[in-house]
Amino acid sequence: MRTEQGGEPSVTELLTAARAGDGDAFGRLVGPLRDELRAHCYRMLGSVHDAEDAVQDALDRAWRGLQRFEHHGSIRPWLYKIATNRSLTLVERRGRRELPADLSSEGAPLAERAWLEPYPDQLMGWTGRLSPEDRVLARESVELAFVAALQHLSPRQRAVLLLREVLGYSAAEAAELLDTTVAAVNSALQRARKVLADLLPQTSQRQTLDAMGDATQRDVVKRYLTAWEAGDVDAIVAMLTEDARYSMPPLSTWYEGRDAIRGFLVEAVLQHRWRFRPVRANGQLAFGTYRWDDERLAYVPAGLDLLTLRGGRVAEVVSFLDAHFPTFGLPAQLAEKL
Template identity: 50%
Template sequence: MEVPDRLDEAGLLAAARDGDSTAFDQLVGPYRRELTAHCYRMLGSVQDAEDAVQESLLSAWRGLGGFAGRSSLRTWLYRIATHASLRLHSKRPRRLVSPDHGPARRDTSDLGEPVLGPVWLEPFPTAGDVPAGGWDPAEAYVEREGVELAFVAALQHLPATQRAVLILRDVLRYSAAEVADLLDTTPASVNSALQRARASVGDRLPAVSQRDELSALGAEGRRELVDAFVAAWERADVPALLALLAEDARFTMPPLPAWFDGRADVGRFLAERVFETPWKLRPAWFNGQPGFACYRRDPSDGMFRLSAVNVLSIRDGLVTHLSSFIDPELLPLLGLPADPP
């Protein structure tokens, strides 16, 4: 069957039920990005999120005949994606951030052996800075809501069902009754799990969210911070970088276990190890936070190649956490060019 480009949802659903895979792709395509964000919140990994979405869409295709329309298509897809994430979560250890793995180090000569495998929290690529006039409400929960690094890291400390309840209730704004139906449980169980989850996550989050910190900084302030960071990093200007860091700033770099705590130790690590070779930085956004694709010059041929992703966490206009991700298997999955543009 040939499907016109602009069928409404009911028409696409009917065509997909008749076995038209193109109609199915058009039907679920508008939901794919938000489903990926949902699975990422659940799993803390962009790789696992993609696997969960692939499994979910395959299950939806196979089970489309059983979709009775008692809920919206979106809610039905979230049900499938949530259960796919719960199944995958049961096969994985929880994702860690560096302080969960071990104490900070001071010796810059020993960064430890990389800890490989599905261990570390991963960054999630998001759109750029806040557009003029703010985010479109339909995109806000994907690009800014509920994907901040600190929030996703805190979620990893919850049991899987509590994690699902918190996300479905507080991020996606489903009612207790809807969440109970999604998870095959009762509203009373949902409310109990939500109360415990909120208490646990609240203890692990900063007082002010990154969304509010960045809003307080303003568009001009955000641009100035990003420009100053890029310029200082590319000059290997450690004093200029230290001026952008809070006193309690941290530098983490999974899969290496080493991390540095405090502006002085971070500065020493930058001077003694990071700037042994030149870099080029290109601004990018991850988890609704400013970040950079970082290209290091290869001494063998002088070419700059993607070697890290850095994500900034901000407090009162200063960088409190420089989250660097250097896993060579992760970097190609983040949608960044291998060479600087």
């Protein structure tokens, strides 16, 4: 679709065409917002798959409800309202997701627990339209510790905090999007901040990839990868902080401290041959890990290891054993000779 003058159509023109049944115009109208909507729903739900479902459902509802949309310059708030409400419905239906090290004693039996899922950085293409500062904040908003902490909020608190502090909506705007009052929004935000303050590490303890620099990142990648592929348990343990944690969802077992992790690694590392491939997930350093399979004569996926760094050391490893490697741009297997 182009205007009579041959230029790109405005939002108003796209909206008019979409209301007349032009699906292509609707796609062009909402397409630039799809990635950020998915990231928002992921923060709410802790699952890429559930986020995809919520966004698709939200866009379907938006398409069917275009005639009721009151255009005030941007379709973005309206789409966020629909996506947030769809996420709230899914949270109530499916419950919260957790990590093994954060497992609460309340809720569903262990066998019925839903685990947090990693988020591929390659799905954050929309951040390219942001300033460098906003890009850093966007990545931090999908960091695993932050998303895990969000799961301990009530669904409504979660929505309020994200709308106010991640997306930057005012209290009045958030109240309108959630069909509630400003007083209710402010109260929920205050309670959410208190919960997160108790769960999240201090900002000074965090070490983001953006702050590390390329040389430091390359050094960490090389040392960690080399240690695993060489079967050097001592070298791996030397990279850990004293209070490091290691977990492997969907297994509920997890380890804390160098000695406990060493005991696990002696068995895990030395019994197999490994190959690691660096990647990014949740705005953090990660590795696709591959274990040699004698029957397939190839290295096959063993888990996506997502690392949290502090002071140049590894403070936590969450190895997602069921991660879908192609989603992260990783090959389905590796040949013995590379």
